[in-house]
Amino acid sequence: MKKAVVITGCSSGIGRATALHLARLGYTVFATVRKEEDADSLRREAGQAELVPVCPLDLTRPGDIAAALDTIGRELYGRGFEGLYALVNNAGAGGIAPVELLDPSLLRRELETRLVGPVALIQGLLPRLRRGGGRILWITTPALLPLPFIASIHVPDFGANGLIRTLDVELRPWRIPNIMIRCGGIRTAAVERSKRDLEESFRSWPPDRLALYTERLRREQREHAAFDRKRTAPEKVAETIAKTLAARRPKRRYRVGHMSGAAAFFEAFPQRFVDFVMSRRS
Numbered sequence: 001m002k003k004a005v006v007i008t009g010c011s012s013g014i015g016r017a018t019a020l021h022l023a024r025l026g027y028t029v030f031a032t033v034r035k036e037e038d039a040d041s042l043r044r045e046a047g048q049a050e051l052v053p054v055c056p057l058d059l060t061r062p063g064d065i066a067a068a069l070d071t072i073g074r075e076l077y078g079r080g081f082e083g084l085y086a087l088v089n090n091a092g093a094g095g096i097a098p099v100e101l102l103d104p105s106l107l108r109r110e111l112e113t114r115l116v117g118p119v120a121l122i123q124g125l126l127p128r129l130r131r132g133g134g135r136i137l138w139i140t141t142p143a144l145l146p147l148p149f150i151a152s153i154h155v156p157d158f159g160a161n162g163l164i165r166t167l168d169v170e171l172r173p174w175r176i177p178n179i180m181i182r183c184g185g186i187r188t189a190a191v192e193r194s195k196r197d198l199e200e201s202f203r204s205w206p207p208d209r210l211a212l213y214t215e216r217l218r219r220e221q222r223e224h225a226a227f228d229r230k231r232t233a234p235e236k237v238a239e240t241i242a243k244t245l246a247a248r249r250p251k252r253r254y255r256v257g258h259m260s261g262a263a264a265f266f267e268a269f270p271q272r273f274v275d276f277v278m279s280r281r282s
């Protein structure tokens with residue numbers, strides 16, 4: 001029986017690789033993007049596979065979310081689907097900055113993209129997920145660690161963790177699991193983009209405040225260069241997601257990508273110890 005899946009943030013990286021992989025496996029994929037050129041590119045690459053771009057969906061815009069829900073509902077009905085089999089919450093961006101210099105509007109945007117928008121989407125899709133025996137997947141970082149200078153990524157992640165676990169409890173009567181796909185270092189456009197944005201920030205942050213952090217930020221950059229060379233291809237995440245969708249009784253957490261195991265191992269230590277080690281590291 002055909003199954004329909006919604007994935008957010010499919011213009012590049014993990015979202016795009018997953019949309020194409022699942023469509024080729026025979027799922028009907030509703031792939032959300034923000035720009036029409038990304039919708040066209042997905043259509044072209046998917047070829048005969050059933051990949052339906054939903055555009056525009058910017059998760060910070062309630063109007064986009066309402067329109068996307070209408071489109072998905074109409075397209076599901078038109079294709080004869082009773083319900084929806086899965087939602088994959090993937091969209092997200094963020095950047096590198098000490099909290100002292102972090103642009104509050106970037107943090108606000110990420111909280112909207114990673115928490116508020118997905119809640120609105122889930123509220124709209126739940127009746128269909130109930131009918132479809134559905135599951136909700138969340139792309140997250142590999143572990144809840146206070147890594148310095150990436151609060152715009154990790155703070156929404158800590159929030160998402162609370163949301164995922166709460167939803168998992170609340171939706172238990174309908175057996176709609178909320179599953180984390182905890183990703184280590186994945187080779188996507190986000191990596192080079194955040195490096196470029198950081199160089200731009202070096203030019204725009206107030207020099208006296210920046211001077212307080214320059215040395216630690218540059219050290220982090222050097223360490224990241226080695227890490228970046230070992231990043232895992234996004235197709236590996238797509239394969240993990242396919243496995244999660246195929247599992248009759250999925251686990252609540254899957255791990256994939258460079259250093260995801262080490263991060264999860266470290267997270268298991270007492271929080272005070274973890275925070276102490278992180279503060280020494282930076």
Ligand SMILES: NC(=O)c1ccc[n+]([C@@H]2O[C@H](COP(=O)([O-])OP(=O)(O)OC[C@H]3O[C@@H](n4cnc5c(N)ncnc54)[C@H](OP(=O)(O)O)[C@@H]3O)[C@@H](O)[C@H]2O)c1
Pocket residue numbers: 008009010011012013014015033034035057058059060090091092093113139140141142153182183184185186187188189190191
């Ligand atoms: N790469 C890693 O190592 C890694 C590790 C752990 C977790 N993750 C998470 O994986 C997810 C995907 O990241 P990626 O590495 O694949 O990066 P990516 O290639 O930059 O993809 C991010 C996707 O999210 C979309 N997006 C960003 N803000 C959005 C918004 N407000 N509304 C709707 N869509 C939005 C982007 O659309 P546009 O093209 O229009 O900007 C793009 O399609 C993110 O949530 C990220 O935090 C990544």
